[in-house]
Amino acid sequence: MSRLRMGVIGAGLWGGNHAHTFNVLPETELVGVCDLDEGRALKMKETYGATRAFTDYQKLISSDQIDAISVATPDFTHTPIILAALKADKHVLSEKPLATTVSEAEEIAAAAAISKGKLMIDFHNRVNPILAQVRDMIQDGQIGLAKHGTARLSNTTFVPFEMLSWAAKSSALWFLGSHLVDVLRFILADEVVRVYSVARSGTLSAGGVDTKDFHASILEFSKGTVVTMENSWILSRDNPSLVDFKVEFVGEKGQIQADPTHSGGLRRIVDGGLKYNDYIGITPTGATRIGGFVLESIARFVDSVVRDAPLLADAQDGLANTKILAAIEESVATGKAVNIG
Template sequence: MNRLRMGVIGAGLWGGNHAHTFNVLPETDLVGVCDLDEGRALKMKESYSAMQAFTDYQKLISSDQIDAISVATPDFTHTPIILAALKADKHVLSEKPLATTVREAEEIAAAAAKSKGKLMIDFHNRVNPILAQVRDMIQNGQIGLAKHGTARLSNTTFVPLEMLSWAAKSSALWFLGSHLVDVLRFILADEVVRVYSVARSGTLFAAGVDTKDFHVSVLEFSKGTVVTMENSWILSRDNPSLVDFKIEFVGEKGQVQADPTHNGGLRKIVDGGLKYNDYIGITPTGATRIGGFVLESIARFVDSVVRDAPLLADAQDGLANTKILAAIEESVATGKAVNIG
């Protein structure tokens, strides 16, 4: 079997997940890694047994030794990298969001339609076992038509103040809301037609990061479901997890409630108090397999290229996601509800 020759762009935390996956799967060879910081690129090369390290993504993309790339760079940097790869007819896996403006997302979608390469967006919660079951329950009619719901995906202040060096160029909406909007579209198998949102600033600004503290949004779907969505970056660090993730739907015949934050079965008490460890996102496996939904979604990209399996999420999913997030930003700016055509 011809192995898929991969290049990973972005040597941060999530780039490490990509590099690890492509280093383990028997269908792939990790040929190249890239980061603007040469030291980080070389460290990733060594850690994941890549063949080459680059500091210029154009050189990685133009290499005839690479068939496909994955983009694990900050939210606002995706567009030029994806466009260059699609123009070179490379297959592309991109972290969310596809782009942070509708114009850029439309440009990428048009390029994807013309390219010989496939484009997949890594909306990994589509293979989160908890959320996949919620989708099945709703699509099987177990609670009837979902009439209304609440969805919360928020972080403690650790994320914008310490984890992300580029938090001021993003927000909880783009960093977290991009995941949550896709989850809602996926679970409901429906499109958002109207949004209204409010946001506030101050707490993060006072701490030196000039971005919104939170967005609270109302999403109206075409079949009638109304969901209140929260994305915050100012949760207390005393939370047992830096992520707080909850979803509930009320239907005509019942309710479904999900807490994908953790399963609650693995807890530790240390100097910082009670903490929960994730054991469904990444799980131990054999030497040539990937476990847990976080890495499984990356492996689905390989399936789509090597076995022609359906894409987990395509360019149109990414475009729809960006349109909704941009409409939320417009609603915050204008104080009015925004229709999505």
């Protein structure tokens, strides 16, 4: 059987996860990698054994040697890349969010509906073993109807100040809230119908990153569940992990509490204090296999193309996600609750 010939666009941290996965899976061949920075593209090519390096994504997409692409570029750059690939009938895996405006997300969803290529959004927490179990518990009715909940996915200031060179063009809402909104839709198997949110600025802008410090939002779901959601980029760097991730639901018959922040069984105390190492998200495996839910979700894209397995998250999931995040921004701007049609 011929292998699925892959191209990866974006040579940053997450692009490396994509390239590694496509280099290892026996069903795929990493043909091309692309980045605006030629040095980064060449380094990725060398590191992961790609055949070619590009600096123009249009040339990668137009290559008849590539069947599918993955998009691992900053939040606000996804739309033209995805549209070009779908127009060329390539299969597409995109990092979240699908797009940062509703009109762009709608344009992508319309293009996906007529393209011969499949489009999947890499909402990898759908295969996070902790959160998948929470979904099963909720859907099995173990706590009855989930009446209310809290959800927090936030970062220390390291992320906007040092990790992301483009943080001022995004926010904790788009970078983290996109994951969390999808997690809530996935766990509850329900849609958000109304949001109210407030946000504040000052800490990040004082440090030269002109974006919101945090968003605090209330999400109302159609079946009645109300979730308070926090996305912040100003947590202290003294935290043992740069991510703080917690989900809790209170139901008619009980409660569920999840802390997928870190793998608590592996800790180290070094200069700077207590640190946690991850051994669930990315797990070492044999030469022809991958491990951990972060890479597993990328492999699910391959399954959907090669074996016609269901997409982990499709264009409609991406569109719904963008609508909710855009409604949250509208609520912040107007000071009013916003209904989502």
